[in-house]
Amino acid sequence: MKKLLGILVLGLLWCTFSIAGEMNVFKKKIKLPSDVMQGYKNAWMFCCNYDPETRLTPDHAFKFVNKTEGHPVRLGEQSVRFELRRGDCGVSPGGYDDCAIKSSSGMTSERHELALDPKVSPFKKVTWNTYSIFLPEDFPLYGFDHITMGQLHGDGDGAVGFQWDIGVGGGYVVNRRTGCFLPKNKNKKCSISNPENNTQQVIPKDKLLGKWHDIVLNVNWTKKQNGYLKQWINGKLVYHYQGNTDTPREKEQFQMGIYRGPLPSTPKNLTQIAYFDQVRFAKSCKKLKLKDLGYSCNELESQKISKIDTIEKDNYMAVIKSKDDAKYILKVSGASKELAGKKGLKKCKESGKTACYVHYVSAKSQY
Numbered sequence: 374m375k376k377l378l379g380i381l382v383l384g385l386l387w388c389t390f391s392i393a394g395e396m397n398v399f400k401k402k403i404k405l406p407s408d409v410m411q412g413y414k415n416a417w418m419f420c421c422n423y424d425p426e427t428r429l430t431p432d433h434a435f436k437f438v439n440k441t442e443g444h445p446v447r448l449g450e451q452s453v454r455f456e457l458r459r460g461d462c463g464v465s466p467g468g469y470d471d472c473a474i475k476s477s478s479g480m481t482s483e484r485h486e487l488a489l490d491p492k493v494s495p496f497k498k499v500t501w502n503t504y505s506i507f508l509p510e511d512f513p514l515y516g517f518d519h520i521t522m523g524q525l526h527g528d529g530d531g532a533v534g535f536q537w538d539i540g541v542g543g544g545y546v547v548n549r550r551t552g553c554f555l556p557k558n559k560n561k562k563c564s565i566s567n568p569e570n571n572t573q574q575v576i577p578k579d580k581l582l583g584k585w586h587d588i589v590l591n592v593n594w595t596k597k598q599n600g601y602l603k604q605w606i607n608g609k610l611v612y613h614y615q616g617n618t619d620t621p622r623e624k625e626q627f628q629m630g631i632y633r634g635p636l637p638s639t640p641k642n643l644t645q646i647a648y649f650d651q652v653r654f655a656k657s658c659k660k661l662k663l664k665d666l667g668y669s670c671n672e673l674e675s676q677k678i679s680k681i682d683t684i685e686k687d688n689y690m691a692v693i694k695s696k697d698d699a700k701y702i703l704k705v706s707g708a709s710k711e712l713a714g715k716k717g718l719k720k721c722k723e724s725g726k727t728a729c730y731v732h733y734v735s736a737k738s739q740y
Contacts, residue, residue, distance in 0.1 A: 399428040400466045402490065405652065406437055408449040412502075412654035412661070414493035420486050420628075421471045422463040431461065434485040435630065438648075447505040447585045447650035448665060457485050457631040458644045476518055476634050486630030491528035496594055496625035501655050503589050503663070504629060507648040510583040514543040516643055518634035525592070527623030532563055534620055535602060537588075543578035545586075547604065551617050552684055554596070569684050575604060575611045587651070587666055589673065591658065594619045598684065608668050610676040616684040627652075689736055693717035696728035710734045 403417045422430050433456040438444040446452045461483045462471035471482040506522060514520075520539040527534070532553035540546035552558065552569025565572060576586060589605040600618035604611055619625070629649045655661045658670035691713035693703040703721055707713025714731040721729035 394432055395424075395427075395429040396432045396434075397428065398430055399423055403487065405453065405487075406451050408451040409437070409453055409650055410652045413489060413495065413652070416490040416493050417487045418466075418490055420488055421465040421469060421484050422461050423465070425464050430463075431458075433458070434461070435487060445507045445509075445585070445648050447507070447587070449650075452507070452648045452650040453487070453629075453652075455485050455630045455647045455649070456644065457483055457633065457646075459483070459635065459639070459641050461485060478518055478634070478636050480518070480635050480637065480639075482632065482634055484630070484632040486524075486628050486632055488526075488628040489626045491624040491626045494528075494624045494626055495654055495656075496525070496592070496627075499591070499593050499656065501589070501591050501658050501661050502627060503587065503651055503653040503661060503666075504627075504649055505585050505587045505651040505666075507585045507650070508582050509646055512582055512647070513643050513645055514539050514578065514581075516636065516639045518636055519632075520645070521632040522629075522647060523588075524628040524632075525590075526626055526628055527620030528626055529620070529623040531620045531623055534618060534625075537575075540572065540574055542574070543581070544574045545576035545581055546572050546574045547612055548572050549602075549614055549682065551614075554617055554619075554621055555684070571614075571682050573612055573682065575606055585650075587668070589658075589661070589663070589668070592618055594625065596621060605668075605673055605676070608673065610673070610678050612682065613678045614682040616682075627654075689713040689734055691717040691731055692733040693721045693729055694732040695721065695726040696730065698726060701726055702732075 398419045403419060404415045405417060419430065422434055436454045437451055438454045440446040440450050444452060444454060462481055464470045471484050474482055504523065521536050522539065523537040524533050525535040532550045534551050536548045538546050538548055548565050550563065550565055550570045552567050553563035555569060587607055591603040593600045596617050596619045598616050600616060602614045602618060629652065631645050631647055651666065653661050658674060663670060689707050689710050691705050691707060693705060695701040703717055705713055705717035705720060707716050714734055717731060718729050
């Protein structure tokens with residue numbers, strides 16, 4: 374039945390073709406097959422490769438493909454295949470022109486993405502969502518200013534809060550730019566290099582290609598510093614951020630596909646293909662129904678991570694000692710001298726030591 378529904382969706386989508394090799398999805402709401410997506414209100418929009426005159430899109434941009442045809446599928450019978458070729462740029466229905474936007478290298482952008490319609494955005498308060506991604510063994514990892522493979526993005530012109538890229542070392546990284554939302558950065562040029570932002574690798578290069586990766590995200594959406602984003606990959610907690618998450622005055626949306634910035638040196642025939650599957654949303658882990666993917670919510674939610682990413686960086690180091698144990702020494706980081714000392718004393722006491730005291734606190738640059 375699921376396969377039949379997928380075929381019907383494909384038929385409805387591809388019947389919009391005007392000529393061979395192109396399709397008409399301009400300003401259209403696109404429905405993902407139930408085999409691929411669950412939990413979201415099924416209204417997706419394509420961006421941004423529309424011919425400025427005909428409004429048509431190359432039919433290789435995205436397709437719903439089948440396991441029976443030899444395509445990678447995480448679960449069930451279908452997945453979404455994205456293909457991005459050199460020169461694949463165009464104007465969005467809102468007028469955003471990837472072909473005209475110049476990067477610092479003097480080049481334009483190339484993009485084939487599906488984004489959840491912000492009018493049906495469910496990203497409020499606490500949310501859970503998943504996607505599975507497959508990059509073929511021959512996927513080009515280099516040659517671009519950036520290669521973005523997923524975003525949690527506001528629907529306006531503000532900085533993207535969270536995006537997942539191929540990093541400079543060829544691994545899969547999370548780029549967090551929530552520091553751009555802070556009042557002190559308002560109306561300022563803000564990039565990933567700002568000290569309040571962060572980049573962290575979540576899949577190393579040698580484990581990235583030729584296999585499915587299941588990504589689970591748990592977010593508390595807020596403009597306050599008590600928000601968070603947790604990310605599990607293949608059942609393991611790999612990233613935990615604490616701080617503001619919500620884009621001011623915008624509605625959050627999930628975007629998937631391939632978005633990249635070519636360089637003057639980028640080969641003219643460099644094509645990338647990516648598959649996405651199991652795109653799910655729920656207000657709790659239990660409602661994601663992860664058992665069919667092989668995961669337990671109890672196991673996921675019980676996991677801890679040694680280092681939590683925060684807006685306020687731990688720039689100070691406290692050295693803690695115990696008067697009752699001359700050999701005991703503990704070093705703890707904190708955002709200020711006071712916080713570093715308090716954290717150190719707390720950990721010392723929790724370890725069972727007595728007569729704990731702060732021996733020394735200094736900026737990390739002095740160590």
